[in-house]
Amino acid sequence: MRSRIGTSRLYGAMVCGLLAATSYAGHVMAEGHTLTAQDYAQAERFMPYNTMPLVDHAVRTVHWIDGTHFWYVDHDVHGDHYVQMDVTSGKASPLFDHVKLASALTKAGAKSVKTDKLGITDYRVAADGRDQVEVGGTTYLCNLKAAGECVDKSTLVKTGKEPGVLSPDRKQEAFIRNWNLWVRDVVTGKETQLTTDGVENFGYATDNAGWKHTDNAILEWSPDSKQIATFQQDQRLDGDMYTVTTRVGHPELSAWKYPLPGDKNITMIERVIINVPGHKVVRLKMPADQHRSTLCDDVSCGEDGGWDDVKWSQDGNTLAFVSTSRDHKHETFRIADTKTGEVRTVFHEDVATDYESGNGTVNWRYLPDTHEAIWFSERSNWGNLYLYDLTDGKLKHAITTGDGNVTEVLKVDTKTRTVWFRGVGRTPGVNPYYQQFWKVSLDGGEPTLLSPENADHTITMSEDGKYFVDSYSTTSAPPVAVLRDANDGHTAASVAKADISRLVATGWQPPELITLKARDGKTDVYGLMFKPTHFDPKKKYPIVDYIYPGPQTGSVYTYGFMPSQYDDQSLAELGFIVVAIDGMGTPWRSKSFHDTWYGNMGDNTLPDQVVAIKELAQRYNWIDLERVGIWGHSGGGDATADAMFRYPDFFKVGWSESGNHDNREYEDDWGEKWQGLLTTNKDGSTNYDNQANEDQAKNLKGRLMLVHGTIDDNVPFYNTLLVVDALMKANKDFDMLMVPNQHHGYAAATPYITRRRWDYFVTNLAGDTPPKEYALKPWPWK
Template sequence: MQSKYTLLLFFVTAISAVTAQNQQITLEEIWGGAFRTEGLQDLHSMNNGRQYSVLNTTGDSVSVDIYNYASQQKVQTVVSSNELEDIDSFSSYTFSDDESKLILATDVEPVYRRSRLGKYYVYDTKTKSLTAIHPEKIQEPTFSPDGTKVAFGYRNDLYVKDLFTELTIQITRDGAKNKIINGITDWVYEEEFGFVRAFEWNASSDKIAYLRFDETNVPEFSMDIYGKALYPTQQVFKYPKAGEANAKVTVFVFDLPSKKGSSVYLSNNSDIYVPRIKWTNDPNILSVQVMNRHQNDLNLVFYNAKTSERTVVLNEKSDTYIDVTDNLTFLADNSFIWTSEKDGYNHIYWYNSDGSLKDQVTRGPWEVTNYYGYDKTTNRIFYQSTQEGSTNRSVYSIGLDVKDSRKLTQEVGTNNATFSSDYSYFINNFSNTTTPPKYTLYNIKDGTYKVLKDNKDLASKLEDYKLPQKEFFELTTEKGHKLNAWMIKPTNFDASKKYPLFMYQYSGPGSQQVSNRWNGANDYWYYMLAEQGYIVACVDGRGTGFKGADFKKVTYKELGKYEVEDQIDAAKELGKRDYIDADRIGIWGWSYGGFMSSNCLLKGNDVFKMAIAVAPVTSWRFYDTIYTERYMQTPQENPSGYDENSPINHVEKLKGAYLLIHGTGDDNVHVQNTMRMVEALVQANKQFDWALYPDKNHGIYGGNTRLQLYTKMTNFIKDNL
């Protein structure tokens, strides 16, 4: 017979086990970092191909440590903040080409989404010395290839510091706020072409090519900054809205020995874009990518800095638009690798140095989604693709002779590789909806692999929550469009009941939300909502990416038309299911997704009961030139495309519950969008809810902001769905 104590212990243990397995996710946990994953920070492959470095943080100490690929043993600490007298810590590092020096970043502050200001130091691994590059905060410090100099941007001008003499020369002298920028991109280039450093060293370290932006005629945008002082201040910056004047961009080449600069002639038309510059292996030959304003005509220009001769080696045209990438790679003979959608899918091409096509390296009804590089020793190209389906990513290699394609990764989901410098190893970051990020070392030569980090502690922790499953499926609309989708049902799902449906989407051109990867913060929110009795679904409609150019580019000149049709049609299709209450369907989105959710509630007012729009575009007339005109041309050329699909022009159709949210410090999608939407709704005598977050940018975060925001949205869903 068991004692009373034993029986009591048994029941307590059993109850504890049941309670643990039914633990509920809270917003405090989501936004408090309870489900954060571990990774490898600032991973860099060393030149020898046998080792790699990472940034490690232990307590108050930060270090750059080197590990051996094969043994996984730490072999060296390159630098530790404990050993440095002049700085307490650093947040990132960059090696010189010969790895004898590092640039360490300290006291870094954001400017816009990608740009940063900071104090930077050069650390010499031989002398153990630390030298400030500049006494003030600077931008984008970059070693010359020979490691003897550092170029950087400061107050809109470009400088070079000689690390031996410690003398700094000023390359440009006309930089002025909101007028002229040298070597650093303007707001719209940074946001839409995705780069900040607009200067490049040549191979022999004696020339720098850079972009000069003349913003004089670009209209200014101003934002009130409320802060904590008695009076608010204003942030004023140049922001070209669709159809307005862009900065005039000029390419210059500065010769350091002669201390002379010269401009590069590119076109008779000054209204052009220069989205990329890159030196070839020849230290005198600079490649420049030049696009027309419509972004459907791209020239790859070779400029000879010695003779001033320019040659268009490649021209690509499209009936819609051309996406800019960082995939251009020059081989030893200056032949080059290029990616293009010209056969209907994004693939890899190999061209001679004169621009004649040597071969199309990859082909098929799938997309190359990441180009990793070329190994000259084995003559192989390494890339990531959707060959296992548009929602998955796998890593492959293929011979430059278009033979012997090999799949290098093992598991189905999202694989992303970081290769060693000699392509003998790669560290793969893998995840899917049931597997948190797992970092695995692959030996390419013998095919063996070893798990480095697997986030097992997080996986074990989540077992106590008994999370619902994310189910992937293909949804076919009544019009016959086949769309990728996922759905989350409550763990205690009962098919005989009817559940409200809450839909999420982003829907922007070339984007993807239906992807077989590990959870983001929003996924945990969806799991929480599912456990509270909602079915959550996401559908990638036409216009989204990775299913071919035709599927992606169908929205050209009509942003918000076909994508909205697909969300409305998807909601109708899902509403036919016995377990979904077709009278209780809601939708939400952020940024482009907020533009979409607003349109869906208005144009689909017989389908959607409620919508939440965070930081939405409400008229494409308010957004920037590069992004908007890429897909819409200008408002002057395409007024109906702008106006017929902008929610600001359909407010009279509002029937359901609408929550509108924006940060007043949003430099990207300006709060002007929400203010104009509010005024239109007021004049239409429509009731709605809205919230402004003072001084918060497009991400609306900081302190308890995200927790308060998601609490507000959760309560709105419960009250209206």
């Protein structure tokens, strides 16, 4: 899963300008060449907004309508086609009349809608049979059976603007207003207040993890849509974080609750069950719990929202949940009686470092009908599933065993006692990052592989569990999507096969998969290498290391197919070898691999980056080991500055964006999960000193650029100012760009920042001269 400081290569929002600091003679110079605008234009050809439209029929994700129908978007040279497939016949047909829908949406007020580019982000069939589509953030109800008519859904029913969480029966949605929880009737718009004692910073279902704070409600509806599991979140004693805007006149101050590692008071939650028809709140009979998760550093980890560590029984009488300790070392599985609020502790798991319940999704499951629970654990050094007896809390047996990880449990059928899951590293000889799909009996035994291709598999199962769509690919082989039987994996129908002929015609080439040795000289680490399309093996090329150190994700965005992994190929095109290497301490491998530098976040995978690049230089004499650059965003920005300070004779040029340079100045759950609880020694030193970049800044020798958005509410820009202060006190030269009125991503400023980064490496690492003020295309991402 890419949350927070890991999703940084895609940016969003508006810019007002920026402030540049000092400049000085470069440390790395070679016999230079003057690059032209045409050279930069050639590099820009391989940016995502230019390559992605050239991939035809690349179906990765489908959306199930019911047990026998799903829809997907099929793109080709003629545009986007919305298609539905009937699994019983294996035949595909248009989901709707594109021409009629485009016309109806335009008449209803939707902007920039074209027949070949509808821009639909969500589609479903409404209760009255009309097509419900979401375009540009607006939901429309459309009748396409006659001439075609769409209407903005919000004009039909007058309600508040608060975002709601839809009930399973799709008749109500729950939302927050004035710190209390309400429900509104979807058809009539009637609103009903459910709680009355919510107050500022002690509200119901509020979404505030410090680094993330939204108006969304965090809750779980019961299957019968009559109860809601949520919490009253206490942040009244939490410390605040502040940003101010840049403008003429008085700046606008933003303040929100943002606990830090070591704070005495951090966010706590009081768990409650709300009976919706009776407007009754049942408070669970237990002390306030930590605002923590078994999966990430928020109680809501997935893209679809929700409360991940809470599972209802089908009858709504009981609720299972897991409590996570502040340091993520202790997990407690509990069951609550939803009518009385009584809570029973069933079992615990304690670990030496930090517990996680999977990759991408919480993998534990509540099976009340058989008084069992599926539990995920890395106790064997690998992520496996275990079956527990809920009557006594005892382990019954392991469901899966051996090397390799269960990454995502996608479905459990208690009648057939079958579990379907994605997994990595479970097939010898297959790339350990390739996800494959399996099924296994709850009673144990050998799992059955349902996706045999040596590739990375994206799986979407039907709700009834009878079928799944499998889209598989590698970095060089584009996606093939097929419909498969979930019982034995046989192919029931072909969905789509990607065609990259238009992409290849531009001169595009795939990155090279590289396998190198880690710091210990034994462990394999994997990565991607990008070379210029005009590569000449007789030349010597400077090398740039794109880094994201984890611990929750790595430098490589995917080992499946992507026509562009951000601007890696574009940068290579300017005369560089570009690498992205997943060092030790990143996920998806063994527990010991992931824990390599637990408690020592200043490691940042850098020992692996250094030895791997040296190995590449030994392997290929066209890599110039005297000209090594590094860059990254967020966690990668932290690692970049760290690299320039800890390995000043190896890394000569660094570009550090929005780095969390000292995790004592970043939200509490991040550092306390990976570095441990903050402790202060008698001499004033702390266990966090080993990760503080400002303490290493005096070692800088090379050329370093520091970049940060001034209203970053994820990683506050004070993190970068700590490093700036230390560099100035050490009398070090450095460069800086502050991006006014921008958050963690740079949005409309992204083309400018990207071009400046290219210029920085071209000038200071390659010793060449870039074209003056080349303008990259404005990015189309919203």
